[in-house]
Amino acid sequence: MKRKSFIILLWVSIGTALFFFFFFTEEKTIENFMLSFLISALYSFFLGVGNGLINDFLNKKFPWSEATTKRAFISVVSILVANFILVYFCNYVNFVFFQKAATAEEFFSGKYNFINWFMVNIALLISAFLHARSFMEELKKTSKKEVVEQKLIAKSANAQFESLKNQLDPHFLFNSLNVLSSLIDENPKQAQKFTASMSKIYRYVLEQKDKELVTVEDEIEFAKTYCDLLKTRFEGSVDFIFDVKKEDYRRYVVPLSLQLLLENCIKHNFATSSKPLIIKIFSENDTLCIENNLQVREQMKESAGIGLANIVQRYSLLTKRNVFIEKSEDYFKVKLPVLSDKPNAVSIKNEDKDKAYERAQKRVKEIKGFYGNLISYCIVIPFLIIINLVTSSKHIWFYFPMLGWGIGLAAHGMSVFAIGKNWEDRKIREILEKENKR
Structure with a gap:
């Protein structure tokens, strides 16, 4: 990861520590602030660096521009597994060592399952946002590169x-x-x-x-x-x-x-x-x-x-x-x-190239729309969760927009990466190839 990313994580840790210190800490002492900062830094750096390293590794092995569908599938699996492990580790260190609110046996007994599940969801949302941001950055680079290449081809x-x-x-x-x-x-x-x-x-x-x-x-x-x-x-x-x-x-x-x-x-x-x-x-x-x-x-x-x-x-x-x-x-x-x-x-x-470029451009718009939807989900849902927990923690209602929007987002992702027009085009080509072989 770049130095800029570590600086951003440091500022996120400070901002999160200040937020929890002023709004959720009764005793405003330096010790409590340092504890809040330590806990924030624990989550920010472990989750941020972990997801960053995964993203960098996948960018090298499976670039978005070369294997979009494969990369999307691998990203989903790696995000789920990595964040599950990272969140459980951070929660264990937080509650057992920093806050000393539970023993190791109590932590794994099921008492903290809701907190673990809640934190995993937050981590997944943030991780999805980071991966979507990475996709958008690579998309811009690839688009610029393609424009330059097309101009050079035409001039040549x-x-x-x-x-x-x-x-x-x-x-x-x-x-x-x-x-x-x-x-x-x-x-x-x-x-x-x-x-x-x-x-x-x-x-x-x-x-x-x-x-x-x-x-x-x-x-x-x-x-x-x-x-x-x-x-x-x-x-x-x-x-x-x-x-x-x-x-x-x-x-x-x-x-x-x-x-x-x-x-x-x-x-x-x-x-x-x-x-x-x-x-x-x-x-x-x-x-x-x-x-x-x-x-x-x-x-x-x-x-x-x-x-x-x-x-x-x-x-x-x-x-x-x-x-x-x-x-x-x-x-x-x-x-x-x-x-x-x-x-x-x-x-x-370049007639075929132009047609292929138009199809690729349409495909990029579909993928871009999906990730725009995903980024909105990652921003809005955590905001609704915070509002719900701050205003009425006894009545949990954030499940409904989170699940409803989540199902729609999953359907959108399936149409773009699995069963969309790309799938139809592949089936049409397969049928035509079979007919030609007869």
Whole structure:
């Protein structure tokens, strides 16, 4: 426990001693005050330090944020056992040694059962208040930590997405200029035609590179234009086959994905009139496939790997669906997921996280409401007990609000930790899992 906690317990001991000294002690002497202070310190420090050590131990072993239900159950059991032992010990020392009002045999004979039971209840109320306070403090820390983590995740994802998009512009320009430089030597007229067509394509690149997703129709039209450029360079050495379903045209893919994959096909394979490179673009089970016959060319230098890696990373930021790559001795195929919706870059990746965060936030509100109810109970009931005992000790009436409110509090706790919506959600998941296994 911290030094601050011991100082608080010291002040509680002094305050309790003054209260009992002035209101319940007939002889106002220094000896009686010191006795009151000693008894108050006995209860305050033993109960306070005992519950504090238990709370610190449970915080390390079973943090509220990681195992809320388990921690709540263990806290209840440990509070009951520990406070029962601590109260009996404090009462024994108080009545047998300090006040010398009873012998050990009388204390355990049943004469002090009511006092022991009463003090156990007071200790439990105070202990519950301390554990609830600990939960609220950890809840604040966890909430702040989650907010910071979510902000960092969002900033990181946005920065990563922007970085990936910024690769497209120079990458396309570099590859196009390489093609153009080759054509200038091989066929100047074709180079002029290529330059005119390249300006149209580059306009598309500038328009689409900042978008997260584009329609399959736009991407196919752009790919066809780009294929015309490649045919201009390679003439009959490269052939392109498009077989994309019309219903996929209104769905979405990442922009310039086809252009990057077409570049890869040309870059990593040789193409001649006798052995033409055949590139197919077609639909297959909610994916857009780009397949080419494998005619691997020897690389003079290692590839930078920007094209395919860029596509994979952009898809990973947008959806859980993966980009699949198939390679055999005869062909190389890349499958791009075709998306039905057009979401935002960060929100898609974190869609499930957002839903989970909303559920967690709702769960926290339920737990917070329960502990607010518990704290109110811990404050109000001891106050009613003191009023009852001071005003009319012969007529005990504090049982009724204590039991009635206590039953309601127990029901509230059961709904939050045991048989609430969390239990319903678990049962629903179990049933669905059983159905899926059939």
